[in-house]
Amino acid sequence: MSYALVVSEVRRGIFEERNLxxxxxxxxxxxxxxxxxxxxxxxxxxxxxDGLLKxxxxxxxxxxxxxxxxxxxxxxxxxxxxxxxxxxxxxSGNELASYAAGYFNLPIITDVNSYDKEQGIFYKSYYSDxxxxxxxxxxxxxxxxxxxxxxxxxxxxxxGAAPSVETIEDVAVSTARTFMEFVEEEKTDVDITKAEFLLxxxxxxxxxxxxxxxxxxxxxxxxxxxxxRPVIDKLWLPKARQVGTSGKTVKPKVxxxxxxxxxxxxxxxMKDSDxxxxxxxxxxxxxxxxxxxxxxxxxxxxxxxxxxxLKG
Amino acid sequence: MNLIVFTKRxxxxxxxxxxxxxxxxxxxxxxxxxxxxxxxxYSVEEAVRIVEKSGGAVTAVSIGDAESDEVLRRAxxxxxxxxxxxxxxxxxxxxxxxxxxxxxxxxxxxxxFDAIFTGVQSEDDQFGAVGGILAxxxxxxxxxxxxxxxxxxxxxxIVRRELEGGLQERxxxxxxxxxxIQTGINEPRYVSIMxxxxxxxxxxxxxxxxxxxxxxxxxxxVAKWVYPPKQAGATILSGELEGAxxxxxGILKExxxxx
Numbered sequence: 372m373s374y375a376l377v378v379s380e381v382r383r384g385i386f387e388e389r390n391l392x393x394x395x396x397x398x399x400x401x402x403x404x405x406x407x408x409x410x411x412x413x414x415x416x417x418x419x420x421d422g423l424l425k426x427x428x429x430x431x432x433x434x435x436x437x438x439x440x441x442x443x444x445x446x447x448x449x450x451x452x453x454x455x456x457x458x459x460x461x462x463s464g465n466e467l468a469s470y471a472a473g474y475f476n477l478p479i480i481t482d483v484n485s486y487d488k489e490q491g492i493f494y495k496s497y498y499s500d501x502x503x504x505x506x507x508x509x510x511x512x513x514x515x516x517x518x519x520x521x522x523x524x525x526x527x528x529x530x531g532a533a534p535s536v537e538t539i540e541d542v543a544v545s546t547a548r549t550f551m552e553f554v555e556e557e558k559t560d561v562d563i564t565k566a567e568f569l570l571x572x573x574x575x576x577x578x579x580x581x582x583x584x585x586x587x588x589x590x591x592x593x594x595x596x597x598x599x600r601p602v603i604d605k606l607w608l609p610k611a612r613q614v615g616t617s618g619k620t621v622k623p624k625v626x627x628x629x630x631x632x633x634x635x636x637x638x639x640x641m642k643d644s645d646x647x648x649x650x651x652x653x654x655x656x657x658x659x660x661x662x663x664x665x666x667x668x669x670x671x672x673x674x675x676x677x678x679x680x681l682k683g
Numbered sequence: 684m685n686l687i688v689f690t691k692r693x694x695x696x697x698x699x700x701x702x703x704x705x706x707x708x709x710x711x712x713x714x715x716x717x718x719x720x721x722x723x724x725y726s727v728e729e730a731v732r733i734v735e736k737s738g739g740a741v742t743a744v745s746i747g748d749a750e751s752d753e754v755l756r757r758a759x760x761x762x763x764x765x766x767x768x769x770x771x772x773x774x775x776x777x778x779x780x781x782x783x784x785x786x787x788x789x790x791x792x793x794x795x796f797d798a799i800f801t802g803v804q805s806e807d808d809q810f811g812a813v814g815g816i817l818a819x820x821x822x823x824x825x826x827x828x829x830x831x832x833x834x835x836x837x838x839x840x841i842v843r844r845e846l847e848g849g850l851q852e853r854x855x856x857x858x859x860x861x862x863x864i865q866t867g868i869n870e871p872r873y874v875s876i877m878x879x880x881x882x883x884x885x886x887x888x889x890x891x892x893x894x895x896x897x898x899x900x901x902x903x904x905v906a907k908w909v910y911p912p913k914q915a916g917a918t919i920l921s922g923e924l925e926g927a928x929x930x931x932x933g934i935l936k937e938x939x940x941x942x
Contacts, residue, residue, distance in 0.1 A: 382846065382850075436815065436819075436825055437824055437825070440819070461847060462827070462828045462844065462845060462846045462847060463846070465811050465812070465815070465827065466815060466825070466826075466827040466828065466844075468812070468815070469778070469811070469812035469813075469814065469815025469816050469819075469827070470815040470816070470818060470819045470825050471819070472778075472779065472812060472815070472816050472819070473779075473782060473815060473816030473817065473818065473819025473820045474819040476779075477902070478777075478779065478902035478903050479778060479779065479812050479816070479902075479903075480903060481809075481810050481811055481812055482809055482810075482811070490906070492906055494909075495809075496809060496911065497710075497807065497808055497809060497908075498694065498696040498701055498710065498806075498807055499696045499697050499806070500911065501696060501699075501701050501910075501911070502701055502703065502710055502908050502909070502910065502911070503908070503909050503910070503911050504776070504905050504907075504908055504909075505707075505905065505906040505907050505908070505909060506903050506904070506905060506906070507903065507904045507906055508902065508903055508904075509901065509902055509903060509904055510902075514902075514903075545824070546857075547824040547856065547857045547860075548824045548825075548826065548854055548855070548856045548857070548860075549854060549855050550852060550853075550854055551841070551852075551853040551854055551855055552852070552853050553850060553851070553852055553853075554843055554850070554851040554852065554853055555849075555850065556849035556850070556851075567940055568935070568940035568941070574697065592935065592940075592941050593940075593941065594940070594941075600866070600867070601721075601866075603867060604725075604866045604867035605870070606870060610849070611849075613849075616847055616848075617845055617846075617847060617848070617849070618848070618849060619848070619849070620848070623940075624938050624939065624940050625934075625935060625938050625940045627935075632697050632698070645938065646934065646938050647917075648931060648934065649917060652698070653697070653698045653699075653700075654700075655699075655700045655701075656698075657911075659916060659917045659919075660911075660913065660914040660916055660917075661914060661917075662916075662917035663917060663918065664917055664918050664919075664920055664931070664934060665917035665918070665919045665920065666919070666920050666927050666928075666931065667919060667921075668924060668927070672924060673924065673927075673928060673931075676924050676925060676928045677928050677931070677932070680925070680928055680929060680932065681932075
């Protein structure tokens with residue numbers, strides 16, 4: 372029977388919310404959703420799917436791509452090949468998906484953000500999110516997709532009946548890669564998630580020497596400084612100031628983004644702010660799609676002008 | 684330690700207006716400047732640091748057109764010993780096709796390695812899948828999103844993977860392996876024009892992708908290119924800079940974050 376297999380992303384006993392996007396895509400595909408999950412209490416609503424496949428392995432074993440392909444082999448023996456294997460577009464989701472694609476020699480489309488049912492087309496962003504490509508797997512066999520968080524969760528619905536439950540046992544565990552421990556971020560005195568007003572800096576600031584002038588502006592406005600990934604990667608601001616998927620999710624009253632183009636991973640971390648104001652010289656920057664207000668201008672000039680007015 | 688690191692020349696589209704041509708057939712990149720893929724810059728740096736510490740050599744490999752020689756010169760200027768260009772005029776959108784081409788090349792040319800480094804993704808296609816596919820095809824262990832290498836020994840490495848929300852996991856991986864390197868893992872060294880000029884004197888080997896085509900078949904089709912759907916979008920504060928800035932301050936007051 373045809374079905375879509377959702378490989379769930381679980382972490383430290385939690386069923387990640389972005390799994391709902393994977394389940395939602397199955398509904399759009401018009402396929403029974405069978406959820407693969409490690410055995411244990413992950414507190415998810417089983418009625419969102421048609422079937423549960425519980426793998427009798429620990430979470431860390433499950434999330435290791437070298438083991439996941441062995442689990443998938445057993446799933447295919449037990450249930451036949453799925454039409455689609457769906458994973459989250461996340462650190463572990465993409466790791467598992469790409470390794471499985473190579474192992475089973477299957478087509479893969481990552482970071483899918485929408486689906487056209489009529490034409491069977493998956494949409495995926497390209498070129499700094501400025502272009503979407505319409506992709507189709509060639510042939511009719513199994514394909515693998517990873518889905519962008521927030522894209523399909525509205526299509527995940529309670530099916531009103533308990534799912535079927537099967538177990539996957541006797542999984543061979545790899546010794547070529549092993550989990551050791553989690554490493555938490557260091558605690559710092561500034562918590563950007565508590566700030567009401569964030570002045571957030573992006574790649575557009577150009578170089579580190581510009582930072583003190585923005586700090587001065589932030590001081591005058593009583594705003595807290597945060598930044599996007601490129602600024603953190605370059606060590607211009609400490610990691611604790613990072614807004615985005617791999618950093619913090621923030622919801623301030625005002626998020627003033629200067630020189631941030633708006634990569635999806637950044638948007639995911641700030642889109643629920645009450646008021647987003649973006650300043651960028653590139654009128655095509657994706658951030659203007661999400662902002663409430665925008666100024667299309669050189670950010671340094673805006674900074675200096677704001678300071679002049681505030682001093683005046 | 685012999686390390687292979689992949690580096691790609693990509694369009695710098697961050698601040699460019701892109702145009703779709705031929706009713707969705709192509710994206711016009713003719714006026715867009717090109718640069719090294721950000722992730723690959725960090726990968727090259729990480730590989731060079733490892734051999735500087737424990738000996739061995741870094742081989743930089745680029746799949747692309749003749750212009751990609753530019754990113755090989757850059758890698759050599761950073762400390763790679765060799766630069767190999769696998770020349771192709773085709774844009775390989777499908778990560779399976781790209782990984783298969785790489786697999787064929789490594790096998791046929793018998794390039795020795797203890798580890799292969801790729802960037803987590805390339806900026807142009809944002810696929811992030813070549814490293815994982817390649818690892819599985821080569822039958823090697825794989826770790827992606829590597830944000831720290833704590834130890835690199837003769838038979839294994841201890842690395843940190845970036846997860847979400849500031850969390851990392853430490854894993855042990857046996858060598859040889861494939862690693863996908865995340866941006867921010869290090870601070871890539873500055874490359875001067877003089878450095879690149881000097882690197883130009885190191886011979887780069889050119890191979891033809893046509894010689895490694897066995898099973899290089901695209902498993903996905905690009906139907907067409909489209910512009911992303913428009914959201915509501917921002918109200919643009921236009922006019923003179925001073926007026927726009929005053930308006931901005933007015934919004935801050937209205938929202939109650941500035942008096």
